[in-house]
Amino acid sequence: MLEVKNLYVNYGAIKALIDINLVVNEGEIVTLIGANGAGKSTTLRAISRLVNPVKGQIVYKGQDIMRLRPDRMVSLGIAHSPEGRRVLARQTVLTNLELGAYTRSDRLGIKADIERQFLIFPRLGERRHQLAGTLSGGEQQMLAIARAVMSRPKLLLLDEPSLGLAPQIVREIFSVIRQLHEEEVTILLVEQNARLALDNAHRGYVLEAGQLTLTGNASELINDERVKKAYLG
Numbered sequence: 001m002l003e004v005k006n007l008y009v010n011y012g013a014i015k016a017l018i019d020i021n022l023v024v025n026e027g028e029i030v031t032l033i034g035a036n037g038a039g040k041s042t043t044l045r046a047i048s049r050l051v052n053p054v055k056g057q058i059v060y061k062g063q064d065i066m067r068l069r070p071d072r073m074v075s076l077g078i079a080h081s082p083e084g085r086r087v088l089a090r091q092t093v094l095t096n097l098e099l100g101a102y103t104r105s106d107r108l109g110i111k112a113d114i115e116r117q118f119l120i121f122p123r124l125g126e127r128r129h130q131l132a133g134t135l136s137g138g139e140q141q142m143l144a145i146a147r148a149v150m151s152r153p154k155l156l157l158l159d160e161p162s163l164g165l166a167p168q169i170v171r172e173i174f175s176v177i178r179q180l181h182e183e184e185v186t187i188l189l190v191e192q193n194a195r196l197a198l199d200n201a202h203r204g205y206v207l208e209a210g211q212l213t214l215t216g217n218a219s220e221l222i223n224d225e226r227v228k229k230a231y232l233g
Contacts, residue, residue, distance in 0.1 A: 001026040001155060001186055002047070007056030009039075009046055009210075016042045018210045020056070024155070024188050029181055031189040031197040031218070033231055034207035040190040041083050043207070044157045047188070048073050048080040060155070074103050079153035083160045083190070085144040089133025093124050096132050096143055100150030110150070117146040120176055138169035145176065149185075156180065159190045174200055194231035198222040206231075 002024040009017040017039045024030045032040045045051045047058055049070040058066050088096050101110045118125030121142040132143055141161060162170040181187055191197035198204055198218040206214035221227050
């Protein structure tokens with residue numbers, strides 16, 4: 001479904017990504033793990049066209065998307081739930097979800113999908129008319145994921161969904177991630193909790209200082225001594 005080839009991204013003089021090559025097959029959950037500043041979020045931002053690579057190629061379903069605008073990604077079937085949630089704080093929960101479906105014109109389908117998100121995340125349903133900025137951190141994360149799903153993506157980019165959340169909320173979030181996968185959404189997951197990420201993924205890549213250093217099946221990586229020492233404690 002997605003192939004990233006020889007990707008380089010710079011932030012001024014800083015080399016953020018160096019010769020990144022990765023593949024996400026349809027129906028997989030693939031995770032990127034690594035320390036803070038390794039380039040995980042930058043990889044997702046490059047795929048969704050929020051940053052411009054210096055060189056390389058990003059191919060989605062056989063189409064080179066390197067020169068497309070970010071809004072075209074949503075139309076193609078790629079949704080991005082960013083690090084830090086980035087909900088529209090001065091808009092209601094309901095409006096955030098409606099804006100998540102901005103590329104769609106099927107009003108009845110949008111309405112049905114909103115109600116479905118309220119079934120998946122009951123707390124959002126209870127707070128549908130509440131301003132998003134007044135939600136708890138966990139509720140904002142739920143809203144960020146629900147908003148991304150409103151575009152009915154084929155590929156969902158999830159950036160740090162568990163960051164700063166209580167364990168019970170994290171369990172709820174990952175239960176929804178598994179449910180989305182069962183509904184045939186392919187997922188590329190960036191997650192600071194490496195064990196949690198590998199427990200829920202099919203395959204993984206390890207990023208260090210902007211470069212890929214390891215790749216393999218999740219079960220292989222979780223038992224790799226280098227991964228254990230660096231990321232699993």
